[in-house]
Amino acid sequence: MADMRPLREELQATLDARRDLGPEYEQALVESFVERLDATIAARVRAELDTQGPRPGKNHKSSTSALIPIALGSLGLSIPLTAIAASAAGPAGLVMAWLAIIAVNIVASVAIMRGR
Numbered sequence: 001m002a003d004m005r006p007l008r009e010e011l012q013a014t015l016d017a018r019r020d021l022g023p024e025y026e027q028a029l030v031e032s033f034v035e036r037l038d039a040t041i042a043a044r045v046r047a048e049l050d051t052q053g054p055r056p057g058k059n060h061k062s063s064t065s066a067l068i069p070i071a072l073g074s075l076g077l078s079i080p081l082t083a084i085a086a087s088a089a090g091p092a093g094l095v096m097a098w099l100a101i102i103a104v105n106i107v108a109s110v111a112i113m114r115g116r
Contacts, residue, residue: 010036070108074101 014033018026078101085097 007037007040066112067109070105070112074105077101 010033014029018029021029078098081097081101082094085093089096
């Protein structure tokens with residue numbers, strides 16, 4: 001585990017400053033410390049990810065390219081679905097059909113992106 005001394009020193013300095021400045025500066029001091037803590041955590045995460053290297057078997061390009069057939073298929077099916085829904089149920093059917101098409105595309109996109 002990384003050396004916690006600098007973080008402890010910053011916390012102690014924040015507490016000392018709060019004691020010196022009073023409670024009216026407490027919010028600003030806490031926010032400042034949290035920002036430094038966030039930066040420290042982010043740096044540690046980046047360092048850990050850099051040591052692990054790229055993830056094997058995860059290809060962003062192949063995941064994104066899987067969306068193309070779904071988009072084209074839904075567009076191809078939307079033409080007859082639009083005609084059937086509009087003639088059978090009018091504008092309400094048309095809206096329902098397109099909401100269903102949009103929902104299918106969103107669900108497929110989310111599923112594909114989670115899999116990458």
